[in-house]
Amino acid sequence: MNNPLNIPKKQKLTKKGQETRSRIIVAAAELMYEQGVARTTIEDVQNKAKISASQMYHYFKEKKELVQEVISYQTLRVIGTHKRYLSNLDSFEALYAWRDFIVNIQIKRNCEGGCPLGSLASELVEINSDAQQEIMSSFFEWEDSIKKGLRYMLNQGELNSDADPDKLALALLAALQGGLLLTQVRRDPTPIIIALDTMIEHIHSFKKI
Amino acid sequence: MNNPLNIPKKQKLTKKGQETRSRIIVAAAELMYEQGVARTTIEDVQNKAKISASQMYHYFKEKKELVQEVISYQTLRVIGTHKRYLSNLDSFEALYAWRDFIVNIQIKRNCEGGCPLGSLASELVEINSDAQQEIMSSFFEWEDSIKKGLRYMLNQGELNSDADPDKLALALLAALQGGLLLTQVRRDPTPIIIALDTMIEHIHSFKKI
């Protein structure tokens, strides 16, 4: 084949290739969620995804590149599921439904693991600036979807005009993250419940009428 | 020397030994705070503390043991400084002084590093059960000192009897942890400010008179 300019051909992935690649990302995401990025070896991922070393490095230049994909994948997963609740916040009942959703996940997994994005954040921010950038975007997106939810409640007349949905959204996300960390450390759902309930109770003080 | 029962003599440390040991812990704590536990090698610690490998393993059986000491050290440091503010919460001004203290630390360090205990927690809970236990105790102690502070405000007549200082303390600690994480990720003090201010504003709703 003729390629005088030596332009790096971006080789297309076949359907089979796509599947293998996805399998690797999913396996890596699970392992890194359970035991952290540093402790997850390439060999671990190989075994879990049932692939060989050559496949690993065929699809990803290096471990760091795989980590980036894991971040994207977890962002999609986490924010995707949350958006189902957040895009429809028309009442305090809906807000509590979101809370229940979060709490129930923790109970189901015996309060292990914490937040898939939060734990990646804490492990990677200081040592991987690409990861920091990506995770920062993820949290902005998350914050944004909470903002939209609260603004919607405001527009629906559920909240009075004293409420600042932007501030409340950021405070709510912080409470969520801190609550999850404490719940993970204590292996007890109480912290995430109290953290969210307290913030929602505060939002209650802006309820109309 | 006579020791027929083969009882492991707990060898006492001389003053010089104590100093070396402390130097190792402080060096390790700084490195692990900056780059995480996994990324901090024994050699890193050796270089920073200006000691040799034999010294390292003379004072600590293994890396894990050093990690435990780092957790204790950071617990002492963090909760110690916070207690100066928390044991004296006699007014909302005092509560805001505590907030300012926290925020100013973040600003000083350019929002890098997050919470010394929170980051250890996130990295270690799932992979080191000794660490999990120790960190859990640390957070209970921290929570407790916030509780005491708020109870004091209640007894001082600053808060009315509707306030539940125990719940508020846990929610406050969660907001603090989540706020610090988001501030660290975003390199921006806004999240920790909003998180704490929102919680304090909520506590304000229990203000007497």
Added chain:
DNA sequence: TAAATTTTGGAGTGAATATTCCAAAAAATA
């Protein structure tokens, strides 16, 4: 069908890293 491209197997490599070991220097104790 023939040629090119993609996917896969699996052994091999080199660097990083925790830990061990021997012996000497320094300090404490008798």
Added chain:
DNA sequence: TATTTTTTGGAATATTCACTCCAAAATTTA
């Protein structure tokens, strides 16, 4: 002072782990 104990230096070891390499199988494209 003599002896025991503690502290230190630094080389050696052994293992883990990210990453490479060669070639074959499978698949796509011409």
